[in-house]
Amino acid sequence: MIARVAWLLARPGTAGAAASLLPVTAFAIVTSLLLVVLGGAQSFWTWPDEIGVTYQALAVIALVLLVVPLASLGGAAARLSARRRDDRLATLRLLGATPATVSELAVLESVVLAAAGAVAGVVLYFLLVPLVALIPFRGEALGVDGVLLGVPALAAVFGGVVLLAAASAVLGLRQVVISPLGVRTKQDAPKLHWLRIVLGIAVIALAFLMMSVLQVAGSVMIILGMLGAAFGGTIAVLNLIGPWVIRLVAQSQARRAKTPARLLAARSVLESPKAAWRQVSGVAMTSFMAVFAGTGIALLDSFGEAGDVESQQLFADIRTGILITVIGSFLMVASSVGVNQAAGILDRGELYRSLDMLGMPTPTMDAARRRAVMSPLRITALGSAVTAAVVMLPLTGAAIIVAPLSLAVIAGVLAAGIGVVWLGLLATKPMLERAAAGA
Amino acid sequence: MSSFVIEASGLSKSFGQTHALSGVDLQVRTGEAIAIMGASGSGKTTLLHCLAGITRPDAGTVAFQSGAGRVDVTALGERERSRLRREAYGFVFQQGLLIPELTAVENVALALMLNGMPRARAEEYGRGWLGALGLAGMEDRRIGQLSGGQAQRVAIARAQVTGASVVFADEPTGALDSATSAEVMQALLDSTTGQGRTLVVVTHDADVAGRCTRIVDMRDGRIVGERVPGVAA
Numbered sequence: 220m221i222a223r224v225a226w227l228l229a230r231p232g233t234a235g236a237a238a239s240l241l242p243v244t245a246f247a248i249v250t251s252l253l254l255v256v257l258g259g260a261q262s263f264w265t266w267p268d269e270i271g272v273t274y275q276a277l278a279v280i281a282l283v284l285l286v287v288p289l290a291s292l293g294g295a296a297a298r299l300s301a302r303r304r305d306d307r308l309a310t311l312r313l314l315g316a317t318p319a320t321v322s323e324l325a326v327l328e329s330v331v332l333a334a335a336g337a338v339a340g341v342v343l344y345f346l347l348v349p350l351v352a353l354i355p356f357r358g359e360a361l362g363v364d365g366v367l368l369g370v371p372a373l374a375a376v377f378g379g380v381v382l383l384a385a386a387s388a389v390l391g392l393r394q395v396v397i398s399p400l401g402v403r404t405k406q407d408a409p410k411l412h413w414l415r416i417v418l419g420i421a422v423i424a425l426a427f428l429m430m431s432v433l434q435v436a437g438s439v440m441i442i443l444g445m446l447g448a449a450f451g452g453t454i455a456v457l458n459l460i461g462p463w464v465i466r467l468v469a470q471s472q473a474r475r476a477k478t479p480a481r482l483l484a485a486r487s488v489l490e491s492p493k494a495a496w497r498q499v500s501g502v503a504m505t506s507f508m509a510v511f512a513g514t515g516i517a518l519l520d521s522f523g524e525a526g527d528v529e530s531q532q533l534f535a536d537i538r539t540g541i542l543i544t545v546i547g548s549f550l551m552v553a554s555s556v557g558v559n560q561a562a563g564i565l566d567r568g569e570l571y572r573s574l575d576m577l578g579m580p581t582p583t584m585d586a587a588r589r590r591a592v593m594s595p596l597r598i599t600a601l602g603s604a605v606t607a608a609v610v611m612l613p614l615t616g617a618a619i620i621v622a623p624l625s626l627a628v629i630a631g632v633l634a635a636g637i638g639v640v641w642l643g644l645l646a647t648k649p650m651l652e653r654a655a656a657g658a
Numbered sequence: 659m660s661s662f663v664i665e666a667s668g669l670s671k672s673f674g675q676t677h678a679l680s681g682v683d684l685q686v687r688t689g690e691a692i693a694i695m696g697a698s699g700s701g702k703t704t705l706l707h708c709l710a711g712i713t714r715p716d717a718g719t720v721a722f723q724s725g726a727g728r729v730d731v732t733a734l735g736e737r738e739r740s741r742l743r744r745e746a747y748g749f750v751f752q753q754g755l756l757i758p759e760l761t762a763v764e765n766v767a768l769a770l771m772l773n774g775m776p777r778a779r780a781e782e783y784g785r786g787w788l789g790a791l792g793l794a795g796m797e798d799r800r801i802g803q804l805s806g807g808q809a810q811r812v813a814i815a816r817a818q819v820t821g822a823s824v825v826f827a828d829e830p831t832g833a834l835d836s837a838t839s840a841e842v843m844q845a846l847l848d849s850t851t852g853q854g855r856t857l858v859v860v861t862h863d864a865d866v867a868g869r870c871t872r873i874v875d876m877r878d879g880r881i882v883g884e885r886v887p888g889v890a891a
Contacts, residue, residue, distance in 0.1 A: 479771045486759040573755035576712050577816075578744025579772055580737075 241565070242329075243336040245296030245558040249289065250340025250380050252551055254368060255347055256285055257376065259354065259543075262365030266357070270529060274356070277537060281544045284504050285551070292555040293383045295498070295562075296336070326385045333384030337377045344368075354543070356536050419460030426453045426610045450511060453610055457503045457603055458496075464602060465595045466492035472594070480583050484590035495595040498552070498559055502596065502636065503603040505548035509541055509629050510607035510615075516541070517618045517625035538625065542632055549636030553643035556592050560647040563588070568654040575655040585651055589644050596640055600633055663688045663824055663856050668718035669708050671701075671879075678704040679715065680879040686824075688723075691847060691857040693867035696876035702860045703828055705876065709858060710747055710826045711739040722746065724823060744772055748817025750846065752829035756801045756812055762788060763797035766815045773820060780819075787815035791845050807838035811845055818849045825850050827859040831866055843869055 260278040263271065311321060352363040368376075426449035465488060473485035488495045516537050564571070571584060608615040618626055664686040671679040678701045686692055686709070694702045707713040709720055711731045720731040724746055731739065743749070748769075756765045766784035771777055788797050791811040801809055810830060817825050830846060831839035843866050850857040851871070859870060867873045868887045875883040 477777055479768050482760070482764060482768070482771070482777070483757065486757075486764070490759040569753075570755055570757065573749070573751055574757075575740070576707075576710070576743065576751075577749055577769065577772075578740045578742070578747075580740060583772070 242332045246333045246336025247339035248554045249293045250337045251343035254344035258366035258368050262361045292551045295555045295558045329384040333381045337380045415459050415463045419456040422452050422456040462492045462496040480586035483587035487591040499596045499599045501548045501552050503599045505545045506600045506603040507607045509545045510604045513629040514611050514618045517622035545632050549639050553640045557643040564650045571654040572657045581655045665721045669715045670717040671715045677879050691851045691870040693870040693873045694860045700876040701879040702876050706860050748822035748825040750813045750817050750827040750830045752832040758801045761798045762812045787819050810842045824856045
């Protein structure tokens with residue numbers, strides 16, 4: 220019975236084939252990016268020497284940093300897949316389908332779409348391998364053999380993506396199962412507690428203190444421990460205070476908005492500051508890391524010019540790694556934004572059509588949704604970068620003086636990343652125009 | 659000057675092989691409430707869209723008479739028609755189609771802000787219209803916090819706040835119970851014909867049509883009859 224109902228629901232609805240194609244594309248992007256990252260990291264494990272261990276440790280840090288935007292993108296893909304059927308599944312609940320039936324349908328649909336996307340992602344990964352193989356580390360290109368993953372790794376990623384889709388479908392539809400009317404009327408107004416900001420500021424202040432007394436620490440282990448605590452602690456609170464700050468800024472923007480686009484954008488962010496944060500949070504960690512580690516490397520690099528060739532090579536490679544991690548995270552956030560925007564346009568197609576009928580120019584609608592993404596993104600990227608600069612304050616100041624070029628490169632990459640996300644938004648503009656025209 | 663605010667002649671419109679409109683002529687007088695009735699697929703919504711300049715007909719013309727003169731709506735480009743809809747017309751849809759993340763007053767004020775009015779003044783006008791429609795005290799509620807009837811009154815306020823000379827309503831009471839439907843229709847009439855404005859309403863509901871000054875019946879993309887409510891055809 221489940222399979223028959225699923226087949227009926229799988230037929231294109233008013234949103235057409237895009238309703239199924241979008242999540243498949245999103246899962247394909249998730250799979251290919253995950254495989255590219257793992258493939259690149261894998262090549263570090265082919266170096267058996269002592270310094271190879273340092274590269275492996277750095278690769279693990281980069282992987283951990285990329286997990287957040289990747290999970291965000293994966294979550295967006297899974298939620299999109301589940302949400303495509305939200306209304307119809309909620310209707311099934313209203314018609315008397317049991318919660319178990321609805322859950323099974325949601326999981327089945329998401330798994331099928333994720334599997335199709337994952338297969339496409341593997342194909343895309345094979346196409347990208349020659350490009351990734353060209354990235355230089357330790358003075359030479361990684362090479363195709365180094366970045367090509369084996370069948371077990373490919374199978375594990377495939378399984379992981381499908382599992383993520385299934386889990387997200389269950390979690391995403393819990394609301395439908397509990398209260399079908401809750402989803403249909405979209406009445407929930409989000410609340411965020413002010414305690415988040417108090418805790419956040421306290422942790423950042425503590426991290427700043429720890430970095431200030433770093434030079435009086437007795438041993439390398441204590442220094443490393445303090446660095447780790449300052450880095451990890453601040454990263455952790457970014458997630459806590461991020462949505463709160465985004466909400467605060469959006470509230471102020473909503474109050475001051477003078478144009479329809481600004482008002483719509485601010486209200487749209489206020490509708491769910493957590494969702495706005497989730498979409499761009501991957502950038503928070505990478506921006507923080509880029510400034511935190513970038514400052515350190517810039518200083519070490521400038522002081523270590525007289526050092527041995529191996530150390531200079533390591534610093535250069537760390538800088539390359541930072542740039543790749545930042546670019547990777549922005550690519551994932553751009554994909555996530557593209558997926559979420561496409562889903563949003565499909566969901567709000569009727570509203571956009573009605574606004575067009577009322578005479579609202581499409582550029583106004585476009586400006587509103589662009590601002591609703593770019594404003595939280597700018598707050599997140601710049602806020603995280605400034606937080607890292609504050610935590611590292613004495614060192615940041617020194618780095619600006621002795622190694623301005625290194626910091627300028629990091630700033631440039633951050634700016635370019637914001638531009639990539641903007642391009643992701645631009646890519647969905649034709650969809651908006653079609654929705655407004657009722658095509 | 660013509661007493662017709664809208665004059666349509668020879669309107670035809672096809673979607674693929676489907677002929678939605680076939681040579682429709684219709685004149686709408688200033689200050690009247692005209693109901694367009696017919697079965698699903700009879701072409702009534704397409705006619706409303708052509709009259710309002712939302713859809714361009716394949717053949718025929720639509721003229722709009724405003725204080726500034728007579729405008730051939732069908733000859734206008736996309737941007738000009740969009741501006742005409744924004745400045746001269748108001749719209750009420752079946753589901754309200756209000757922006758859920760905005761408050762009631764912001765939804766209403768948005769129509770004025772799109773025409774360049776400063777926000778504070780636009781909200782002041784919006785509050786006035788919401789109060790007149792019995793929604794005083796609910797201005798700062800989000801749309802999800804309003805009942806269906808209240809949301810539809812917000813939509814009426816949005817359609818009227820710009821001083822639109824013609825309001826087009828597509829099944830404005832279609833999603834409401836009969837008691838609320840009667841209240842909303844009364845509010846719609848009071849705020850349009852009650853103030854010398856014109857109302858064009860597409861409806862399935864005989865009670866709604868019965869409160870208009872004229873009923874136009876459609877079938878298969880053609881007007882097959884006109885009648886005055888309460889008078890046998």
